[in-house]
Amino acid sequence: MCGILYSARCSSREFEGALPLMAHRGPDAHGIIDLNDATFVGHQRLSILDLGTHSNQPFVSVDGNLVLSYNGEIYNFRELAAKYSLECRTHCDSEVLLLLYQKLGVQCLGELNGMFAFVVVDRRDGSVFAARDRLGVKPLYIDRRGMALAFASEIAPLLELNPSYEWDEEGLRQYVKLRTCFGSKTIYRGIEQLPAGSYYSNGVVKNFWELPEGGQEPPSDEELRFLVEDAVRLRMVSDVPVGSYLSGGLDSTIIAGLSGVEDVWSVGFTEKNEFEYAQLAADSFGLKHTPCVVDSVEFQSTAQDMIQKRREPLSVPNEVLIYLMTQQVKLKNTVVLSGEGADELFFGYDRIFRWAAGAAKFDLKQFDKLYSYGSHSDDEIVDSVLQSHLKVAKSTEDAVARFFQLDHLQGLLRRLDNSTMSASVEARVPFVDHRLIERFAGVSSDYRMADGVVKSPLKRLFSDIVPSRIIQRKKVGFPVPLEKIPFYDSSETGTVMDQWLKFNLRTLTGCDGLYQYIIKSP
Structure with missing residues (x-):
């Protein structure tokens, strides 16, 4: 790396x-x-x-x-x-x-x-x-x-x-x-x-590579188990110590359990975190869990420093948390495993995938409502990033699946690379093994969300190693209480995420003029 x-x-x-x-x-x-x-x-x-x-x-x-x-x-x-x-x-x-x-x-x-x-x-x-x-x-x-x-x-x-x-x-x-x-x-x-x-x-x-088009039958349990286990096995190749992020969610728990690492890491705020579930998972595998606690002032100053050094805005707020956690990871591990990619493979963003699976026709406004962070209207931009998928997709579900696998995932991977490499740590992502990606291209939601259960194949297949409380817990996002970060101003119009995006461009340019120009430009 x-x-x-x-x-x-x-x-x-x-x-x-x-x-x-x-x-x-x-x-x-x-x-x-x-x-x-x-x-x-x-x-x-x-x-x-x-x-x-x-x-x-x-x-x-x-x-x-x-x-x-x-x-x-x-x-x-x-x-x-x-x-x-x-x-x-x-x-x-x-x-x-x-x-x-x-x-x-x-x-x-x-x-x-x-x-x-x-x-x-x-x-x-x-x-x-x-x-x-x-x-x-x-x-x-x-x-x-x-x-x-x-x-x-x-x-x-x-x-x-x-x-x-x-x-x-x-x-x-x-x-x-x-x-x-x-x-x-x-x-x-x-x-x-x-x-x-x-x-x-x-x-x-x-x-030199394209995501396969068209539908295909789901993998057998044996095939899926091999693909996941082998993806983790390959990513343990290293001459330096390997650790793993462990939020206490399904994806990171599977990776930590299969990998055999000694150290696992989680991050959160004192008042908002997933430490209880991370500890539960670590205890079930006999791993050493280190919770990393962040405060709101540290969050803002770190975000500003990251933006200014990189000369780019950050994507989502948890990019800052990943960086601060990885600074602690570096004390023991130079390589860390991460669960990016599982939500794209197994339709973990259930709200948008449930809509896509039931939609007879693609609705740009509804996609915008379910997906976008910026609350202003810019149909031209939303449409432009979806066009390549809509042209080849056979259904709304297929178009949304392709978008998440090829485009949405890019943002997550950039977030992970930026945050980990800033701390001189290499992050590896087993669920982004291209063999898994290719095998799931065109596999329907009837398998990925069988009986309406999010990530049903993973929950069924790895119930032998994942604690039942983690399998049964409701999916939660990476918690960042933005309304408690100093940049937040409750008197401003727009959502808290609008303020996050504005904060990033303000830090980059020194003023709000560029942000105001962009939201009015369409």
Whole structure:
């Protein structure tokens, strides 16, 4: 887990000033390769596998032609090394990735089970190849402003290299209405996200993975149990200690129980938390549970600091709690397991999925009412992020399922990456294993919510390890009492979430003008 940076047409001084802005992503090693007078590849390393200096990056091929800067984990790297008879000098997945790319080119992407974002530069002709994992667990930004091309794991170093920017109105409208940016959008014009499941080559971005279309039969109990257990097993590959988040909800309890970790972690406020259920789950597995308590003043100051350092607004308020909890996690664990992805697979957002399952025709207004954070009207933006799903979906249920699996999940994964990497911890997400995602594409709500029971397959299948009180408890969101955070003003119009979104843009820009412009712009 690391920070990567590539830039053409900058000075060594400029590059050396930008890369350390991601030191939190990789505090264990720092490397820069000067490809010519104005092109550089850089890397900040968080050591997870093969901890020796010989595995530091940027990684150079034996023939000296290719230079790799890579962020993530390839969980099946040992199997791939054996399958393709790769001659490795190290025991790290970085070398396997580079050798596999050398051998297969773009076709190597289909062989990888993991989370990854990487850039490979060919010294012979200066060409650049970049790619991002199927579901976009790891971030990668492309800076197309001006004549210089740059890639980075975060936006801040790109703005350091080129401080001149303009706001992207569509990206801002997406954020203020839907609390995150979708597709390739960011809030900055000319700075894009490389879309999940895609690669960049010769100036063109192409998909290498698509969510399967059409319906399919549900998995057998044996198949589902194997897929979940194997997804957790793979994510235990590590040369450093692994822990697990444990909210006391179904998803995190299953992961903690299957993983065999020693330490589990939860977070909340004194007056609002899930510590009782987290302790119940920890006790049932004999794990050490550490509850992390946050107060409202600490929450606001931390949120402001995160926004200013990242040069981006936060998505949802619990992003701050995850970061503060992960600071404590870092004292014992450099890797942590998390339950993101289960709600998308098993229709855990029951209110919206129950509506979708029973809707004869898609209703944009109803979707907006059930999903959006911003209370103002912006049908154009809501429609634009749904269009790609509505075009291929056979029903409202299918369209909503695709949206949550491909787009909504992106916001959660960015939240998790930002919060954990800011604390120099690698987060892994078993429920985002692409084999699980592909197997559930098109499986109906009759299975995922059998007899009206949310996450019915998981509750039935893992009742042998999950305490009955947790199986039977009502689903709750990640509790953040925003009305008690200092920025909240009860005299203001709009919802508390409107105030959260406004607070983020105010912190970023120093005023409310941008927020007011965006909510009036449609």
